[in-house]
Amino acid sequence: MSEHRSDFLSVRDLVVHYHSEGKTVKAVNGVSFDLGKGETIGLVGETGAGKTTIAKALMRILPVHSVEHTEGSVTLEGKELMSLPEHEMQQLRGRALSMIFQDPMTALNPVKTVAEQIAEAVRLHNNVSRSQALDRAKEMLTMVGISADRAGEYPHQFSGGMKQRVVIAMALACDPQLLIADEPTTALDVTIQAQVLEMINDLKEKLSTSMIMITHDLGVVAETCDTVAVTYAGQIIEYGTKEDIFDHPTHPYTVGLFNALPNMNDNAARLSPIDGLPPDPTNLPQGCAFSPRCPYATDACRKGVIENYTVSGVHTCRCIRAAKEEV
Amino acid sequence: MIRYVLKRLLLMIPILAGVAILIFTLMYFVPGDPVEIILGPAATQAQVDTVREEMGFNQPYLVRLGTFLKEILVNHSFGNSYIYGTSVGAELASRFPKTLTIAAFSIILSTIIGIPLGINAAIHANKAPDHISMFVSMIGVSMPNFWLALMLVVLFALQLHWLPSSGDKGWNYYILPVVANAVGGIAGIARLTRSSMLEVIHADYVTTARAKGVPERVVIWQHALPNALIPIITMLGGRFGGQLGGTVVIEQVFSIPGVGAYLINAINNRDYNAVQGSVLYIAFTFSVVMLLVDLVYAYVDPRIKAQYEGQSKKKRKVRSSGKAVSQNG
Numbered sequence: 014m015s016e017h018r019s020d021f022l023s024v025r026d027l028v029v030h031y032h033s034e035g036k037t038v039k040a041v042n043g044v045s046f047d048l049g050k051g052e053t054i055g056l057v058g059e060t061g062a063g064k065t066t067i068a069k070a071l072m073r074i075l076p077v078h079s080v081e082h083t084e085g086s087v088t089l090e091g092k093e094l095m096s097l098p099e100h101e102m103q104q105l106r107g108r109a110l111s112m113i114f115q116d117p118m119t120a121l122n123p124v125k126t127v128a129e130q131i132a133e134a135v136r137l138h139n140n141v142s143r144s145q146a147l148d149r150a151k152e153m154l155t156m157v158g159i160s161a162d163r164a165g166e167y168p169h170q171f172s173g174g175m176k177q178r179v180v181i182a183m184a185l186a187c188d189p190q191l192l193i194a195d196e197p198t199t200a201l202d203v204t205i206q207a208q209v210l211e212m213i214n215d216l217k218e219k220l221s222t223s224m225i226m227i228t229h230d231l232g233v234v235a236e237t238c239d240t241v242a243v244t245y246a247g248q249i250i251e252y253g254t255k256e257d258i259f260d261h262p263t264h265p266y267t268v269g270l271f272n273a274l275p276n277m278n279d280n281a282a283r284l285s286p287i288d289g290l291p292p293d294p295t296n297l298p299q300g301c302a303f304s305p306r307c308p309y310a311t312d313a314c315r316k317g318v319i320e321n322y323t324v325s326g327v328h329t330c331r332c333i334r335a336a337k338e339e340v
Numbered sequence: 341m342i343r344y345v346l347k348r349l350l351l352m353i354p355i356l357a358g359v360a361i362l363i364f365t366l367m368y369f370v371p372g373d374p375v376e377i378i379l380g381p382a383a384t385q386a387q388v389d390t391v392r393e394e395m396g397f398n399q400p401y402l403v404r405l406g407t408f409l410k411e412i413l414v415n416h417s418f419g420n421s422y423i424y425g426t427s428v429g430a431e432l433a434s435r436f437p438k439t440l441t442i443a444a445f446s447i448i449l450s451t452i453i454g455i456p457l458g459i460n461a462a463i464h465a466n467k468a469p470d471h472i473s474m475f476v477s478m479i480g481v482s483m484p485n486f487w488l489a490l491m492l493v494v495l496f497a498l499q500l501h502w503l504p505s506s507g508d509k510g511w512n513y514y515i516l517p518v519v520a521n522a523v524g525g526i527a528g529i530a531r532l533t534r535s536s537m538l539e540v541i542h543a544d545y546v547t548t549a550r551a552k553g554v555p556e557r558v559v560i561w562q563h564a565l566p567n568a569l570i571p572i573i574t575m576l577g578g579r580f581g582g583q584l585g586g587t588v589v590i591e592q593v594f595s596i597p598g599v600g601a602y603l604i605n606a607i608n609n610r611d612y613n614a615v616q617g618s619v620l621y622i623a624f625t626f627s628v629v630m631l632l633v634d635l636v637y638a639y640v641d642p643r644i645k646a647q648y649e650g651q652s653k654k655k656r657k658v659r660s661s662g663k664a665v666s667q668n669g
Contacts, residue, residue, distance in 0.1 A: 074550045076542060078465065100555075107553035114551075119544035124566045124641055134552040167642040183552065 020091065021223055022048040022191055027085035029063070029070050029247075036295040037081060040066040042247040044085075048191075048240075053217065053224040055238035055255075057231065057270070059291050063247035064227045065115065068193045071225075072112055073102050089191065108138040110191040111184040116200055117176035121168040127154070127179045128164035131186050138187045153182040157212060174205035181209070185216055192217070193225045198233060210236055231274060235259065240327070243267050246292050246302035253328030263330040265307045301332070309334055344648040345635070352627045359623040360616070364408055365401075367612050373397055374422040374610045395422075408616065418617030423609050428617035431602060436621075438508055439598040442590060443583035445518040447576055450525030455572065457526070458533020459560060462541055465534075473530065480527025489520035489593040506595040517594045521587050525579055532575055536568040543567070569640050577633030584629065585622035 029041040041063045048054050056064045069075045071087055073094065087094040089109060094102065111134075114120035122130060131150035135141060141149070151161040157178040168176055177197065184192060194213065198206040214237060217224055226237050234241055234255065241258040243251040243266065251264040262268045269287035289306035292298055301319045304310040313333055322335040375391045376383070392398055396407070411419055418428035457477065461470040496516060497505035504513050540546065541564050549563040550556075586600020599618060606614035638645035 069547075072551055074547055076547075078542075103553050103555060105553070106551055112551045114544060114548055116544060120548045122545040122549065122563055122567070123643060125563075126642075133549075133554065137553050167646075169643050169646065180548075183548070 021050045023088045025086040030082040031079045032081040038294045051221045052239045055234040055241045056227045058244035062244040107134045108187045111189040112193040113184045113197045115196045131183045157182045192222045195227045250331045257328040264332045363619040419613035421614045446522040447580045449522040450529045454526040454529025457530035461534040462537035477527035477530045486589045492516045508596045517590050521590045540567040581626040581629035584625040
């Protein structure tokens with residue numbers, strides 16, 4: 014695990030535990046991945062798999078009051094983020110790495126104009142005057158397809174899709190090197206989703222930004238990502254290039270995810286969901302966290318630590334079947 | 341916005357008219373009248389009857405109400421006090437600045453101490469600083485202000501001789517009354533600020549601000565606090581409006597001739613004109629303060645401002661569509 018494939022972003026053994034009502038919530042349990050410059054990784058998984066927590070841990074904006082324990086290492090361009098003093102981290106946030114939040118309805122401050130909210134980030138990270146920052150904000154709004162004369166309006170005057178564009182404009186205002194997009198399209202209807210994804214792709218190419226795309230939508234992954242990390246119960250259970258994952262899904266959970274998608278070609282009356290529910294993060298099962306729902310689970314799955322097996326090239330899978338089948 | 345203010349000002353007319361009629365009626369039905377108090381216990385029934393007749397207290401309800409309203413509308417006067425013989429309006433005007441001084445400084449003190457205390461408690465929620473400030477403010481809320489006022493007098497006036505104990509001969513006479521009056525407010529505002537801040541401090545937009553790299557102090561004061569202000573403004577406005585009507589206990593303890601002391605004496609003496617004048621004055625100042633509070637809401641929260649503007653816009657639309665209908669018909 015110590016080799017650094019990429020010199021841009023490298024996450025090693027990230028662990029985040031929350032406390033809630035006296036119990037420990039094991040949200041993220043040893044996540045490691047790398048990301049090259051200009052690349053996009055998709056973090057895919059069900060609600061509660063720890064995707065957003067991973068993102069917030071990278072930004073170091075986890076809710077202080079409920080975090081019990083974090084460990085691991087995050088290096089961005091050789092700089093270790095986890096041990097950085099808060100004021101230095103503050104200077105990186107919004108400039109080196111920034112985040113598009115999940116829910117545009119609540120991510121904008123209702124009492125500030127959208128231009129002010131975008132300009133604030135610009136002023137914090139660049140030595141510019143107030144009016145220059147506002148000009149930049151208007152430029153960003155135009156870039157995401159909002160007319161500059163709406164700059165002085167408040168979030169409540171915008172529709173959901175436009176709010177999401179504002180959130181995106183805000184995240185991109187300082188040309189971040191790493192953009193974390195936390196389900197940027199989940200709150201939007203399908204027509205707007207396509208527009209927003211296209212826009213993110215365009216901007217990414219224009220600014221050669223690296224991106225972490227968090228989603229539970231495999232369609233979004235297909236459209237935007239180079240590599241995919243499937244997360245389950247706070248672990249990456251399968252990792253590979255988009256082609257690896259889409260063409261050769263190996264982990265029974267990944268296979269289940271694809272089976273749960275509606276297929277236009279076969280006329281199945283019902284979808285085939287994955288039976289059962291994600292495990293309780295306060296009480297994770299022994300061994301493989303997916304074993305209670307896995308049709309192939311054996312006694313060996315229910316004890317010990319399941320290792321990460323290489324399937325082929327960069328394609329890895331945390332399942333003992335992968336070891337038996339492929340090695 | 342101007343339309344909204346005009347509408348609110350016009351609305352004050354029926355409110356004040358209602359208050360005037362109500363307070364007159366209440367005083368009419370309250371047993372006892374100023375004559376017995378003016379003449380004292382030694383007066384004979386015949387004397388009392390004569391004076392009563394002279395002062396017009398034997399006239400029917402509607403006649404007296406009419407005289408009262410005419411006096412206000414035509415002569416812009418509340419009449420003279422039966423007890424002191426002075427003009428009620430002039431008396432209120434001379435007492436108002438004293439009450440305003442106490443009320444305004446109490447509110448300022450509550451704001452500049454209460455809000456930071458509450459924010460500090462919210463930031464450190466469920467940790468030592470929170471527990472300490474909430475414990476202290478619990479004492480502040482539950483302590484009766486007359487008792488606190490007396491304790492302050494004992495300490496700072498009688499023991500230390502730093503400040504005068506009563507009267508209003510200079511600015512230093514107001515320090516103890518303002519402090520005694522403000523403590524409850526400080527504690528109340530601190531507790532309200534804490535709970536209001538706790539509601540917004542974990543909001544997504546606060547996290548967004550952090551994710552932009554905004555320093556924590558700015559996150560709290562510029563992103564979280566403005567969103568937590570509405571209930572705080574409501575409470576401050578309510579307290580201010582109430583205190584402009586007189587801080588009765590404080591005025592009594594420190595012998596400050598304010599509006600509250602005047603009203604209490606007037607009620608005890610059945611001094612009809614003084615009571616009616618004071619109550620109308622209180623209704624007026626309270627309405628004005630509430631209007632100011634609503635305007636501050638609009639300043640703080642653009643959504644509320646949009647509502648105010650929307651109301652008048654909607655009306656205009658209805659009117660124009662009404663016109664269209666009548667043209668069609």
